[in-house]
Amino acid sequence: MALSRSARRTSRWLALATAVASAATIAAAPAASPGAPGIGDPYFPQLGNGGFDALHYDLGVSYHPGSGRLDGRTTLTARATQNLSAFDLDLQKLTVDSVRVNGRRAHFTRSGDEISVRPDFPLRRGKKFTVTLAYHGVPQALSGPIVFGSDYGWMKTKDGVFVACEPNAASTWFPSSDHPDDKATYDIRIDAPKGLTGVSNGRLISSGQAHGRSYAHWRESRPMATYLATATIGKFDVRTGTTPGGTPVYVAIDPTLPTGTVDVYRVTAKVTDYWSKVFGPYPFEETGAIVDDMPQAGFSLEVQSKPAYSAVRSEGTIVHEVAHQWFGDSVSVKQWKDIWLNEGFASYAQWLWTEHRGTLSAHDAFRKAYDARPASDAFWKVKVADPQRDTMFAQAVYSRGAMTLQALRERIGDRAFFKLLPAWTSAHRYGNANTAQFIALAEKISGQQLDDLFTTWLKTDSKPAPPAN
Structure with missing residues (x-):
């Protein structure tokens, strides 16, 4: 059936309108592009x-x-x-x-x-x-100067693999x-x-x-950050239970390792409960440890929920790695240059632990570490706020980072300091944060201007004067 002239005109207008509308839609749609x-x-x-x-x-x-x-x-x-x-x-x-x-x-x-x-x-x-x-x-383990000169990542053991990826x-x-x-x-x-x-x-x-x-x-x-994921495989003796405070515990230990010096399960449970009082509620569903026989790995890692140890380590090391569950795991860095927010805090936790145990105050631990290194020591040359890639795990990041926190504590007082720690872990729970945000929170809670303190302890390449008290 043929269309009338009027119908043909209407049809042409409809086709033109449809084409114009389609072109407008295409023009309005943002173009897709590759991600960085x-x-x-x-x-x-x-x-x-x-x-x-x-x-x-x-x-x-x-x-x-x-x-x-x-x-x-x-x-x-x-x-x-x-x-x-x-x-x-x-x-x-x-x-x-x-x-x-x-x-x-x-x-x-x-x-x-x-x-x-x-x-x-x-x-x-x-x-x-x-x-x-x-x-x-x-999979190939990585090596180089970054992690204490040790291999890290996917590391073969005599019966499986030890996986620690930071x-x-x-x-x-x-x-x-x-x-x-x-x-x-x-x-x-x-x-x-x-x-x-x-x-x-x-x-x-x-x-x-x-x-x-x-x-x-x-x-x-x-x-969880990717580097905290693990798939460690081997022969393990496994012990499960709960901490006195009620947090589930899972500890796996290579049966060939001597365990007489440190009760990993007991220390992990006790430390988890104590940090829950100091740093705020434990952030994960389970605490524990993976203890493997991996002598080539000269480090331990704060694997989320179960720190990984390459041997039976000291009580102080367990204290450090469990503290990381708050500082590093729950609150993670935005950029790697802020690594002191992980390592300085976990190192300071070791000083808090000896203070809690009554063996050495955090102030005395600070003075011991401070006095042990003369001003000429290369330790003081590392700018902790930005230590550089190949020295991001330098001892200064750990120890001078801890000194920064003790200097802060002595400046603002215990009341503000121990309010600050759980406020920090609460404000950034399961997220990411940086040094500027920590300084801002410290100033807000203390009511003090603290730029000079953090510049002195984190950003200079010389030995600072110790706190006045």
């Missing part, structure tokens, strides 16, 4: 990733100690913070087998430790999405936005040979054995 390949931390510019906020990691790792091979599957749930055409993930050395975004196969490329993912559809700002990577390989080794075993300013919750499923135990963060959801393998599913329901 890194958060831009001055110490690790390529770590972390722009364009999205990590919300939850679902990690599945299957480990074969004989060959060292890891087969992994990671699903990251994230929220786009811009209209994304592509985004990056951090993954070191391991081979990526496939990538899916929202269940659909996605194109990916690799440049060094950056995996660039390009889905076949744009990801809209504010919308959640999932990205699933299957991957495999032999600051930049989480991406040696799972694809991630590997920076503490992008925290997320976790499900971690560990598959290992029968007879071995997989220990991770949070609470144990389920475990069992089948087909010659052992399985464990752990859940960390509180936000």
